[in-house]
Amino acid sequence: MNSTDVPRLSVRSPGDLIAAVPYLLGFHPADSVVVVAMQGKRVTFAARSDLPDLREPVDSARRMAEPARPVDEPARHLAAVVARQVADRATVLGYGPAARVTPAVDAVRVALADAGIPVLDALRVTDGRYWSYLCDEPECCPPEGTPYDTGSSELTAAAVFAGQVALPDRATLVAQVAPVDGAERAALRRATERAGQRFADLLDSADVLGGRTVRTAGRAAIRVALRRHRKGERLDDDEVAWLSVLLTDLTVRDHAWERTDGRDADIALWTDVLRRAEPEFSAAPGSLLAFAAWRAGHGSLAAVALERVLGRHPDYSLALLLDDLLRRGVPPSHLDGWPAVRLPGVVRRRGRRRRDAH
Template sequence: MNSTDVPRLSVRSPGDLIAAVPYLLGFHPADSVVVVAMHGKRVTFAARSDLPDPREPVEAAERMAEPARPVDEAARHLAAVVARQVADRATVLGYGPASRVTPAVDAVRAALADAGIPVLDALRVTDGRYWSYLCDEPECCPPDGTPYDTGSSKVTAAAVFAGQVALPDRAALAAQVAPVDGPERVALRQATERAGRRLADLLDSAPEADVLGGRTVRAAGRAAIRVAGRRHRNGERLDDDEVAWLSVLLTDVAVRDHAWERTDGRDADIALWTDVLRRAEPEFIAAPGSLLTFAAWRAGHGSLAAVALERVLTLHPGYSLALLLDDLLRRGVPPAHLDGWPAVRLPGVVRRRKRGRRGPR
C-alpha cells in the first residue's frame, strides 16, 4: 500500500478524476484499488493497494474464529489511512477485471462507511472505459461503460504544468531507485573497498582520548554530509569515492541521525539520497534508502517513498529507521504532521536529548 499528499487538483467529472489518479500516485495503476479523498471540492489525497485475491483467506487469530478475507483486511487498512487525512468524502476506483475489482470495491466502500467517510462514487476502470457501481441510469452510465480520454482532460494539462509525472507503471517507479550495474557497479565496489581502508586509517589516527574513534567518525561524517548537500544543491553529482565514503560513514547511527535532521522534502534531498541509494553497495543501502524514504514522504511522494523503503527492507529487514518509516507509511501519517522538522517529533519516536556541558559542581 502506498499513499501520497500532492498539490490539490480540481476535478469536475469521473473522467477528470481518472486522469488525476496517475499524477496523485506517480504512476498509472493496474490491478489496483485506489481511494481518492477530497476536502470540499478538491482532491487532497490518494491511497492505493494491490487487488487482493478474495479466494485466499487470512488465517484466523484463533482456531475457532471466522477467517478474514484479504480483501476485507486491505479495505480496512485503506479506510484507516484515509481517515487520518484532511478529507470529508472519497471516491473508490478499481482497476482490472470485474471479477476481482467488484469484491474489492465493495469491501472498501463498506470500510469507509464504517469509518464515517461518505463515498461519492465507486468506479471500475478498464480498457479506456469506466463503470459506476452507484449509478444505474443508462443515460449517464451506459451498461457498456463510459469512454474517457485522459489526454484531453484539463486535469492532465494542469498536472503536467505543475511538474507532476505519471510513469507507465509501478515497475517504472521502482526502476528509479534500482541499483546501477555494469562497469559503474564495478567502479563503485572498488571505491567502497577504498572507503573501508580510509575508515580504518581514520580510526588508527584517532586521538588517544577518542578511545573508539566515535568523535573522529562523527566529525568525518558531518563533513561528508555537508559537502554532499552543497554539491547537490548546486546541481552537481558526487563522484564514486564520495558516494562510497558517505555510505560507509552512514553506518554510524550518530552520523545517520545528523543526516536525518538535515533531510526534509527538498528536491536536493531527494536527488542526493536517490543517487546514493542507487550507487551504494548493497550492504550500505539501509541508511541512504531510509533517508530517501523520509525525504520523499515529506515531499508528498508516497509512492517513491514506498519503493525506496521496499528496497531497504528486502535487504535489511531489521533496520530500525526503515521499520519506523514503514509503520509511518502504513498508518498513513500525513507529512504535515512534521511541519517544522526537525524541531518537532516524529510520531512514535522519543528523540535523545543532546547532553550539554556540565557546570561546576
C-alpha cells in the first residue's frame, strides 16, 4: 500500500475523480483498489493497495453479509490509514475486472463504514468506462458503464499546470529507482573499491574516541553533494562511491538526514546516489530518498524506494521507520519545521562514531 499528501484539488464528478487519481498516486493504477479521502469537495488524501488475488469470485450480497475473511486485511488497513486523515468522506475506486474488483471494493466499503467514514461512491474503472456500485439508475449509471475522458478534464489540466506527474504505470516508477547496469555499473564498482580503500585508510587515521575524521569527511561530502545538485549538477562516479561508503557511518547518515527535506534537488540527489551506489551501500541513500519523497508528498516514490532498500537490507532501521510512517498514513505535515522537530522514538546519534552493518 502507498499513500501521499495531495495538492488542493476539487472534484465535481466521478470523471474528475478518475482524472485526479493518477496525479494523486504519481502513476496510472491497474489491478488496484484506491481510496480517495475528502473533506467537503476537496481531496485530502489518497491511498492504494493491490487487488487481492482471489481464487474464486465472491457474490457481492453474500460478501457484504459475511464476517471478515483473510482477504479483508488489506481493506481494514486502508480504512485505518484513511481514518487518521483529515476527511469526512471517501470514495473507493477499483481498477480491473469485476470478479476481482467487486469483492475488494465491498471489503473496503465495509471497513470504512466500521471506521465511521461515509462512502460517497464506489466505482469500478476499466477500459475508459466506470460503473458505480451505489447507483443503479440507468439515466446516470447505465449498465454498459459511463465513458470518461481524462484528457479533456479541467482537473487534468490543472494538475499538469501545478507540476503533477502521472507515469504510465507503477513499473515505470520502480524503474526510476532501479540500479544502473552495464559499463556504468562496472565503472562504479571500481570507484567503490577505491572508496573502500580510502575509507579504510581514513579509519586508520581517525580519532578513535570521537571519529572526528570520518564525521568531517562525511559532512564535507554531503555539503558538496547537496550544493552540486541544488545547482543542477551531478556527482561523478568517485564522488557517488565515496558518499555511499561514508553513509555507512550512522553519524554521517544522520547528518545527511537532517539536511534532507522535500526539495526537488534532494530527491534528485538521493535518486541518483541510490541508482549508482553498489547494492551493499544502497540502504542509506534509498532511505534518504524515501524521506525526501515522503516530505514532498510523493508517497508512491517513497514506497518503491523503501521496497528496494528492504528487499536487500530488511533490518535497516531508518527504512523500517519510514515504511511504518507510510503504512500508518502519517502525513508529511507531521514534520513541518524539520529538522527542528523529531519523529517519535527517534534519537539522532551524535558523538561516538558508529558504522551500520547494512
